[in-house]
Amino acid sequence: MTAIFDNKPIDLPLDVLLGKTPKMVRDVKTLKTNGHGLDRSAITLEDAVHRVFHLPAVAEKTFLITIGDRSVTGMVARDQMVGPWQIPVADCAVTTASYDSYYGEAMSLGERSPVALLDFAASARLAVGEALTNIAATQIGELKRIKLSANWMSAAGHPGEDAGLYEAVRAVGEELCPALGITIPVGKDSMSMKTRWQQDDKTVEMTSPLSLVITAFARIEDVRAMVTPQLRTDKGDNALLLIDLGEGRNGLGATALAQVYRQLGEKPADVHDADKLAGFFNAIQRLVAERALLAYHDKSDGGLIVTLAEMAFAGHCGLDINLKSLDDDMLSVLFNEELGAVIQVTQDKLEHVKQCLAEFGLADCVHHIGQAVSGDDICLRHGNHLVYQQSRQTLRMWWAETTWQMQRLRDNPACADSEHQSKQNIQDPGLNVSLTFDPNEDIAAPYVLTQARPRLAVLREQGVNSHVEMAAAFHRAGFEPVDVHMSDLLGGALSLDGFHTLVACGGFSYGDVLGPVKGGLNLFCLTIGSETSLKPSLTDRTRCL
Structure with a gap:
């Protein structure tokens, strides 16, 4: 502002505004941990997978997610749950x-x-x-x-x-x-x-x-321009590519594998090359813009084995993996937590995707490791040697057991047991719809063009917090929504004359999303509903709630 107007509208010493901050003296000493390589004498791959899939940092976290409403505001385009089977x-x-x-x-x-x-x-x-x-x-x-x-x-x-x-x-x-x-x-x-x-x-x-x-x-x-971890088996032949920004370093220090065996390890993962990290981001951005990816999942806690399994869970499919282009130390290959990602592409785009990654300096980081397949079998090989084989459903239940036990402690155990049991249904078709209409047909258009918009009262009471998205949904459907607060009705500032119908919204007044609806409608029926022609339908609706 001084440079623009050549004046000082505010000119105060900082100690007037903030007071005289005390001077702090820190006697700092650098200390380093002397880590040791993992003692693998008691570690087998089968036991390691079982333990890591139960570690809270790796395991399913539905107990944290479903306790809250993931759709408040009506503007959530991507929440934690992915795919028809709603995998977090x-x-x-x-x-x-x-x-x-x-x-x-x-x-x-x-x-x-x-x-x-x-x-x-x-x-x-x-x-x-x-x-x-x-x-x-x-x-x-x-x-x-x-x-x-x-x-x-x-x-x-x-x-x-x-x-x-x-x-x-x-x-x-x-x-x-x-x-x-x-x-x-x-x-x-x-x-x-x-x-x-x-x-x-x-x-x-x-x-x-x-x-x-x-x-x-x-x-x-x-x-809409995003890619999720959900693997696809309905797009023809496909390929899975590992982009390993660690370039084979495979440090196991401070990994999930080390934790489940009560060890710390020696060499952790790191960002080894900032240019390659930037190149990775830019390459994925181009591929997303070109719609060249079917699925994407970054490699993080638990390592490659967890990344692949979570993608299979979301896609409800099996995996045929061959790690022959990677090191033959399977523990370090599968459980290191170096930065990277696994992407799925169609077979006809495989070479284009590899070329794009090479253009951004990632040629040495890319490994073709297999494909997603129909069925329940997850099979990992190294060349002709079978490394690990397990059913997707078994891994899924291991991954879900921690959240199940947490929910049993916090919630109704019977409800937690029922939810966990539903995950064991391998024939579960996931979320699906059977439409009797064409969703692309705009049935409201003829009425909107004739300006025949029914007036809708969006009833609002203390604790209601979903009235805006409700009004937006009805407006898109051809209604004319009007915000109507109970205090305005009770005080006579607003009347329901001229409204064709009303809608009551959810919130948190009584500890659940239906509480405010039930309370608001009861109040309405007892005070105002008796004076309107809507009383019979309101009474029926309240009785249902």
């Missing part, structure tokens, strides 16, 4: 900006807190990298369009943590993000991630490792 494996969230356009926003998360036990900087870099690989399959455009929010959590003052925090901030703020051309305009911090208490006359401490949670967000022009 979505890489990112997508919302629309309005009810009458396809513009919107995409959001994703990234975090690798356990890695900070071995390498503070690597943990921070991986958080940024994971946020980008999660959001990559939504058509955004240039990488610079993405903005990041950083949530830092650290036990300030704990030996080694202050130096580690500085190392992590420098790694992403001064090195990785500038190299990628993206910024971190917002964020927050929690610097007291340590608690201390007295127990049996002893002082006990619990300290959380350094954690950086990155949220990536970006504007998108078409919310």
Whole structure:
């Protein structure tokens, strides 16, 4: 403003606004963990898969998702659940900006807190990298369009943590993000991630490792232009490609595999090349824009074996995998958590996709590892050697057992048991419809053209929060919705004369989405409904609720 108008409308010393902030002195010492390679003497592949699929960081998280309403606002284009079988494996969230356009926003998360036990900087870099690989399959455009929010959590003052925090901030703020051309305009911090208490006359401490949670967000022009982890077997011959940004490094330090065997490991994953990470994002963006991908899923917690299994769960299909182009150490190949992704393409586009990835410098990162097949069998080979074979349904139930047990503790056990049992039905057709009409036919058009829009009262009461999307739905169907609050009716400021019908919406007044509807209609029938011609239908509706 000073440069434009050549004046100073506000000219105050900062200490007047903020007070004199105290000077802080930090005595910082760098401490490094001496990790050790995994002791594999008691690890078998079969046992490792069983354990990792039960680890909360890897396992299904329906218990967290279904406790809330995923459709509030009516503008959620992509929630956690993917495909007809509603598997919670979505890489990112997508919302629309309005009810009458396809513009919107995409959001994703990234975090690798356990890695900070071995390498503070690597943990921070991986958080940024994971946020980008999660959001990559939504058509955004240039990488610079993405903005990041950083949530830092650290036990300030704990030996080694202050130096580690500085190392992590420098790694992403001064090195990785500038190299990628993206910024971190917002964020927050929690610097007291340590608690201390007295127990049996002893002082006990619990300290959380350094954690950086990155949220990536970006504007998108078409919310329909996204690819999910759902594998397709109805598009003819297909191919699965692994894009390994670790380029065979296969570090197992601080992985899910290490955790389930109560070990830490030595060398963790990392962002080894910022240029290749940027090239990965740009290549996926081009392929998404060209509609060249059938499915996409990033490689994260649990490693390649979990990535493939989650894609098979979403697609309700089997896998025929051959890892002959990868290292023969199957534990490190299947359970390393280096950045990357698995993509599915049709066979006729395979060479084009490989060429596109090569143009962005990823030729050495791409491996053709197999295909999705119909059926329930998941088969992994290395050349002619059978490495692992299991039914998809067995893996699915292992993956679901943790959420089932959590729901049994929190919710009605009978309901949790019923839901879990339904997942065992291999013949479940998933969500499907049998339409008796053509959804492409706009039946409201003739009435809209004649301006014959029935007036609709959208009844609103305390706790109602879905009235806007309800009005939008009726408006698209040819009605003229009007916001009608119960206080306006009770006070006589508004009358129902001239309305053809009304609708009551859901909310949270009475702890459930039907509560506000039931309460609002009861109040209406007892006070106002008796004075209208709508009373019989309102009374019947209330009785049903």
